[in-house]
Amino acid sequence: MPNLEFDLENGLGGEKKDGAGSQRGHSIYDTNQFDTGDEYQNLVRYISNYREGRRKSVASISPDDEAVKKPWWKFWAKRGAAPGQDESSFEVPDDWLTTELKQGLHSNELDFRRKRSGWNELTTEKENMFLKFLSYFTGPILYVMEIAVLLAAGLRDWVDFGVIIAILLLNAGVGWYQEKQAADVVASLKGDIALRATVVRDGAEQDVKARELVPGDIVIIEEGQVVPADARLICAYDQPEAFEEYKQLMAEEEGEEPREKKGDDEDEEEDKHHGVSLVAADQSAITGESLAVDKYMGDTCYYTTGCKRGKAYGIVTANARASFVGRTATLVQGAKDQGHFKAIMTSIGTALLVVVVLWILISWIGGFFHHLNLATPEDSSNNLLHYVLILLIVGVPVGLPVVTTTTLAVGAAYLAKEKAIVQKLTAIESLAGVDVLCSDKTGTLTANQLSIREPFVSEDVDVNWMMAVAALASSHNIKSLDPIDKVTILTLKRYPKAREILEQGWKTEKYTPFDPVSKRITAVCVCDGVRYTCAKGAPKAILNLSACSEETAALFRAKAGEFARRGFRSLGVAVQKNDEPWDLLGMLSMFDPPREDTAQTIAEAQFLGLQVKMLTGDAIAIAKETCKMLALGTKVYNSDRLIHGGLSGTTQHDLVERADGFAEVFPEHKYQVVEMLQQRGHLTAMTGDGVNDAPSLKKSDCGIAVEGASEAAQAAADIVFLAPGLSTIVSAIKIARQIFQRMKAYIQYRIALCFHLEIYLVTSMVAINETVRVDLIVFLALFADLATIAVAYDNAHYEARPVEWQLPKIWIISVMLGVLLAMATWVMRGSLFLPNGGFIQNFGNIQEILFLEISLTENWLIFVTRGGQTYPSIQLIGAIFGVDVLATLFCIFGWLSGPSYETNPATPMRFIDNNGRTSVVTVVVVWCYSIGVTIVIAIVYFLMNKISWLDNLGRKKRSRQDTSMENIIAHLSKVAVEHERDEVKGTSRFHLASKATEAEMDE
Secondary structure, eight states: OOOOOOOGGGTTSOOOOOOTTOOSEEESSOGGGGSSSOHHHHHHHHHHHOOEEEOOOHHHHSOOOOOOOOOTTOTTSOTTSOTTOOGGGOOOOGGGGOOOTTTOBOHHHHHHHHHHHOOSSSSOSSOOHHHHHHGGGOSHHHHHHHHHHHHHHHTTOHHHHHHHHHHHHHHHHHHHHHHHHHHHHHHHHHGGGOOEEEEEETTEEEEEEGGGOOTTOEEEEETTSBOOSEEEEEEETTOGGGHHHHHHHHHHHHHOOOOOOOSOHHHHHHHHOOSSOOEEEEOHHHHOOOSOEEEOTTOEEOTTOEEEEEEEEEEEEEOTTTSHHHHHHHHHHHTOOOHHHHHHHHHHHHHHHHHHHHHHHHHHHHHHHTTOOSSOSTTOSOSHHHHHHHHHHHHSOTTHHHHHHHHHHHHHHHHHHTTEEESSTHHHHHHHHOOEEEEESTTTTBOOOOEEOSOEEOTTOOHHHHHHHHHHTSOOOTTSOOHHHHHHHHGGGGOHHHHHHHTTTOEEEEEEOOOTTTOEEEEEEEETTEEEEEEEEOHHHHHHHOOOOHHHHHHHHHHHHHHHHTTOEEEEEEEEETTSOOEEEEEEEEEOOBOTTHHHHHHHHHHTTOEEEEEOSSOHHHHHHHHHHTTOOSOEEETHHHHTSSOOHHHHHHHHHHOSEEESOOHHHHHHHHHHHHHTTOOEEEEEOSGGGHHHHHHSSEEEEOTTOOHHHHHHOSEEESSOSHHHHHHHHHHHHHHHHHHHHHHHHHHHHHHHHHHHHHHHHHHHSOOOOHHHHHHHHHHHHHHTGGGGGSOOOOOSSOOOOOHHHHHHHHHHHHHHHHHHHHHHHHHTTSTTOTTOSSOBOHHHHHHHHHHHHHHHHHHHHTOSSSOOOHHHHHHHHHHHHHHHHHHHHTTTOOOOOOOSSOOOGGGBOTTOOOOHHHHHHHHHHHHHHHHHHHHHHHHHHHOHHHHTTTOOOSSOOOHHHHHHHHHHTTEEEEEEEETTTTEEEEEEEEOOOHHHHHO
16 A cells, blocks of 8 residues: 655654664564555554564675675776776666566576676775775875975985885875775764665565666665665556556557657646556655655656655666766766865965975075085085975975875764764864754654653544544554654554454555645545545644534644643544544644753753754744753744745844744755855754755755664765764764864974974075985984874864864964974074084084984974863874984984084084984983973964964854845845737737745745
8 A cells, every 4th residue: 555754854743754774763573574464454463562672783684795706906997897887878778677577687687787787876885995095196295295206316315215205105005094994984884874675586575785786676666765776667566467557558658759749738747647656756855846746657766765655666777877866976076076175285285385496496596605516416415406305305294185184084983983974074174163053853852752642532532533543544554654653553552442443444545645735644444334534634734624613623722732832742633434524533742852961962062152953843832842941042933934924135044043943844944044054154064864854965064864864865964873862963073173173283283394494494505505414304204294193093172163274373373383493493503503512412413413303393393283182192192202212313323414514604523423423411402402492382382372363363254144135135036037928019028027926826
């Protein structure tokens, strides 16, 4: 029989679907045991045997199947696709679509078809790891370092050549490994939300992963499930004999000539429908139409749309990439939008490259005055090409793109441990910057534990009869029950006599699902030759069916109002016997209590600068009562005020911005709320669970598919949550802000390092014709990258406000830190000109002392930029300490110090060791000096962050309004272009007129 999965968030009251992909409580009994026998016997058996249990993850139902094998040397070939075959352009042969209904495909045909058409998925589950590794060598910054490799080879500096290559390999290797480990963690959880399908193969029904479908597969499409691929409807599930009629229809269509377009669109629409509607599909994510679309024999059900009613056989006509949705997705992917994060990284890298070119120009001008040669002497770093090599190494942060990307990847793994699956890494940045969270009520703010309280029963009505009628007007598909229908049916456990009524030989003749217009469900049932039309729905909609007295109607409305004020949602129940008047039976009261931690979580969210707005399908009285319980605020409005409330322009935007929530919300309202908030400059996160929510999830800055969301909502979302409740979302926002803080700290650190050495080295080259040897410079670069590998695992704090990049602030602070470091290095170098040797105690080497001071102060700078709110992680401390030990050994033993040289002004040579070694006492002095420098820099950094104008520099205004533009757009939305034709003169003209209202259009 036709079935129902209606979305109360979009209709009666905000309940979530519990369909495919849900991780909520289900019966521990296999529902297949109820598939035999009479419909109502199965229903009564389900009520009696139901016990709450935990549904197994789909990942544990069956092990992952192996991909089609390929030769190990064909690392570039796509899995499951023939060489050179583009899956999206593959045309399915006609003979593939002639599969027998009852037999289905044979198992031995699957591999051949899959090799031709590819896997039934939009993107492959695994990418080529070798190509992924090579990608870490691409990008402007890395290209410059690769030029430095060639320059070192040209200068025959083989030590530098090897170390620079080691730096590139280190960054690529660590980045590849960290990102792979993080991706594996996320992928392991993605198995829990994998789409599945029921197919007919080898003469039997099988449950398989949707990605395993091939063109020609016979699939079963039923209520509550997502269509797993583009499929042409064959016949109703309970009428397999109609398969012959389907084949005849296909033969007729194949032989038809293309018909001329008819003038009457309605006649054409009726012409192309064959027979009765088999299923109703929710195509709102594709067409924007909120009502379900009836599908008939021969019609196509599109991939990722939701089946709202019915159960039918279909034949797969195209895999995911060649489907209607897949082709659209391919166009979007072809745009290769790198996102805001990539744009920020590119801008920083480009700016640093421009700066380093300027420094190279200055160093060459100084070199000309000092009469330096282009590339000689070869064993000295004092020549023009060596200056270029040195400044390219210090001025280009090779680890910047790798460390920031791997920080995001490792952050995605952190989020995965919190049951939040990140669909794309850039969503982390968006989540960290969100300042408005539009949350649905049921399951997020409330516990999603519906229970029916004592019902209101009309006078002279038996409560058992009313409960039986409520169960008759419910979906009976026990595999995929809507939560409202589920609690309605299971409440019959408390009413044994109602169950006895259901066992009296009922038969359902017609079932009409819920829709947003009628706001009710109706079922035509027959028992003992008497036809009963049973209805369940919104109290007002049920009351309109009945011709009861005004006194009864007033009592009914008063009771509905009382339930709403107590926070209960109401469902009216009525029945019509044959053609007699409707009998108003009563009203069910349902309660979904708020989560215990929701009120505290909302207070915490507000502390974090996050405004929470509740969007619910419940009546406004219920919404206000829920908001009171959660201390969320009581500025809750009916969603009709958004469209039909007479508001427009700035007034309408102000309403949305200041509201605490909206009631009786439909998907189009969600989209409108997001759009208006974005126009005001807010970064908005939107939660959703149904197919209808897909447009608003896509529109929002960060779409969140809540626990138990449909596959279509998960596909549209940026982040998918596998755990319920608002606290999981707020925890994810905290983690995202911590990830953002790690990246921001590293970027400030890395820019400061670039300016430190650029300023010191260029001024040294120009002023005293001296530089740090290139052999030591490459090890400084290597140590800087080694020390910050562990940044992704550092303990970071989160800001108590939405985060932003604030690039002007980052540049000012970073440049200031770089200047301070350069000044500190100059103080060290200047002291060595003193007659007593300055910092040198006993003996030492200028190159090695400078190397040690630069290495220590640069490594410790990360402790400054990361902030002092949290202690650094063991990994970060260990990495930096290891590098400091290496730098100290370099200094003590004089590794790569080179020959001694005279300076101008002269350095007291009696303190200089010809072997390049430095005394331990001198090393201790340098360590103490470096600690002092770091303390001074930390104080300056702290004070700079306390400067109000600097702290807010670069932050966007989150609540900006353009009154004139908003009002202009609002007025334009009310204007239409009309066409008039003068039949007498034979002329026509266009003119502006007021747009017709909905009421006028209906007339």
